[in-house]
Amino acid sequence: MKQVVFELFANLERLAGQHECVIEVTDDVGTVGDALARLASARPELAGPLDRCACVSGDTIVRRADALPADGRIALLPPVAGG
Amino acid sequence: MNRDVLSHLPVAVEPLLELEAHPECGGLALFVGTVRDHHEGRSVRHLAYTAHEPLAAKIIREVEQATRERYGVPYVRIVHRLGDLSIGDIAIVCVVRAPHRAEAFDACRYAVDAVKHGAPIWKEEFYTDGSSAFVEGCCIRDDLDEQASRSHHHHSHTSHG
Numbered sequence: 002m003k004q005v006v007f008e009l010f011a012n013l014e015r016l017a018g019q020h021e022c023v024i025e026v027t028d029d030v031g032t033v034g035d036a037l038a039r040l041a042s043a044r045p046e047l048a049g050p051l052d053r054c055a056c057v058s059g060d061t062i063v064r065r066a067d068a069l070p071a072d073g074r075i076a077l078l079p080p081v082a083g084g
Numbered sequence: 085m086n087r088d089v090l091s092h093l094p095v096a097v098e099p100l101l102e103l104e105a106h107p108e109c110g111g112l113a114l115f116v117g118t119v120r121d122h123h124e125g126r127s128v129r130h131l132a133y134t135a136h137e138p139l140a141a142k143i144i145r146e147v148e149q150a151t152r153e154r155y156g157v158p159y160v161r162i163v164h165r166l167g168d169l170s171i172g173d174i175a176i177v178c179v180v181r182a183p184h185r186a187e188a189f190d191a192c193r194y195a196v197d198a199v200k201h202g203a204p205i206w207k208e209e210f211y212t213d214g215s216s217a218f219v220e221g222c223c224i225r226d227d228l229d230e231q232a233s234r235s236h237h238h239h240s241h242t243s244h245g
Contacts (some may be wrong), residue, residue: 083205
């Protein structure tokens with residue numbers, strides 16, 4: 002087992018009631034997309050908005066097909082509305 | 085370049101203009117976005133901007149660079165405010181210096197639109213009735229599959245300055 006730490010923003014953070022969400026995943030979870038699927042089952046109330054979230058590792062957008070970041074941290078960015 | 089593109093403190097416009105520099109420029113376009121007291125028929129009391137700061141700063145710097153290259157202008161400077169803002173406070177400043185006005189105006193509009201649509205910044209509005217909401221925004225995933233694309237409702241924000 003390993004941990005994945007999701008950092009939540011905006012309406013997702015409000016929905017979860019927390020800025021970080023930690024889930025335990027099995028070692029066969031290899032991609033960002035795998036980890037998101039586990040998050041959606043572990044926290045079904047967060048599943049809806051996930052499709053329209055960008056995933057970020059550090060300061061770089063990562064794709065669903067990319068390998069899970071080595072530090073196990075993924076920021077979930079809902080649709081943006083600056084300006 | 086380590087100039088701040090995100091600010092948790094009120095933004096001063098004057099220092100961003102660089103009026104003492106760029107003698108080759110005869111045009112300065114300036115856009116200042118301020119907090120409006122209404123949104124889609126609702127009365128807004130104040131709002132809060134939050135960001136994924138590392139990526140937002142990187143994207144704003146990329147927009148500055150891309151705008152300089154695309155319009156051939158020497159100076160593009162953008163600052164976006166974060167934190168709690170009151171009505172009338174400055175939310176975003178974009179300054180473009182250019183040899184002539186046409187590319188100054190065009191570059192300024194392009195840069196502001198690119199930041200609004202691409203930088204991970206969120207606006208939470210607090211209404212006079214005591215409720216609050218995050219403003220519906222633009223999805224910045226770059227790997228949306230077809231199914232997700234079909235259900236993706238893209239809203240234009242170009243008039244929401």
